[in-house]
């Protein structure tokens with residue numbers, strides 16, 4: 001028999017009023033079990049800061065791989081294509097996770113990422129050169145989408161001009177397929193993505209470049225215990241992770257500033273505040289609403305609930321980031337907020353590998369926008385903003401904006 005959900009998490013309304021809903025959950029049921037998106041699978045949703053942090057930190061009790069928590073006969077056997085897409089570090093525990101993360105972590109250290117600053121700045125300038133004389137644009141489609149996608153394409157060594165294809169593939173990867181038709185469409189798109197990557201691998205094997213993909217192919221050739229499917233999945237993860245997340249954080253940050261004109265004025269007057277401001281945008285309305293689900297590997301107590309081995313858990317980062325027990329005045333955007341231990345990049349073993357890159361891209365994107373187009377405004381009222389149907393993410397469909405041209 002279907003069990004009713006106490007909290008409706010999968011509607012447009014839930015996205016629009018997300019923080020009110022999370023506040024209610026955190027106050028009344030900080031660790032709460034109800035059916036997930038399929039209406040059947042029971043999932044523990046966690047909304048209080050301390051418990052979200054506990055789940056992310058404790059990778060002995062909370063694991064990513066079902067096989068580390070369930071008896072073999074209950075573990076879902078993926079199709080070869082699904083296996084190919086999911087064989088990446090974010091889906092691995094312990095030694096396998098460390099091995100895969102080590103292969104690419106050098107490319108994402110804060111020092112390596114800072115070296116990209118002039119190039120990221122040049123991309124931001126060029127993007128605004130293209131639109132400045134129009135007086136209007138869709139901030140997402142014409143600006144925030146291009147910046148991180150060009151950067152990751154260049155880092156990986158994939159042709160920048162193919163990024164519209166990646167947009168389709170990454171949208172598909174982050175939108176749940178709830179019926180047979182959308183599942184078939186999704187599989188078709190993923191097959192095309194895999195074929196594209198296969199082709200690219202061949203080209204890079206023949207003509208290696210000074211890029212991350214060539215380095216990974218070399219590691220594979222050197223027999224660094226790195227399988228073909230792990231290579232596919234690694235590329236898949238890096239492309240997808242670099243697409244929706246920073247793109248939407250930049251857009252959400254601008255909306256937050258327009259909702260708080262005093263903070264916008266302050267930031268324009270003191271651009272040096274942008275570093276603390278970026279942390280506050282991450283806390284206030286992050287693009288990644290939830291961490292990925294964890295399986296309970298051994299019986300555990302979370303808050304005042306007992307979770308038996310084999311349970312499924314989803315930590316809601318956005319809820320933890322507004323927990324009044326941790327943040328003073330959490331519903332207020334404060335670009336000068338000093339202590340800001342938000343969980344927007346996760347915590348523990350799976351802490352976001354791309355965090356230094358995401359921070360730098362957001363800082364440059366916003367500074368450049370406010371400097372070049374200081375009177376930029378939204379062209380629609382807040383009530384017309386539409387959120388994409390993507391449970392784990394907070395991404396707007398579009399963000400129409402306008403600015404005055406010099407006369």
Ligand code: HEM
Nearest residue numbers: 089090241242245246249291292345346350352353354358
């Ligand atoms: C605002 C931008 C971003 C946000 C908010 C974000 C957030 C996150 C979060 C919350 C996790 C952990 C998920 C979990 O534990 O379930 C994660 C993991 C990860 N992120 Fe990001 N991310 C962003 C940008 C990026 C970028 C630009 C890249 C790289 C190109 C990236 C690469 C990764 C990778 C590889 C992992 C998996 C790490 C592991 O399993 O060890 N992310 N990210």
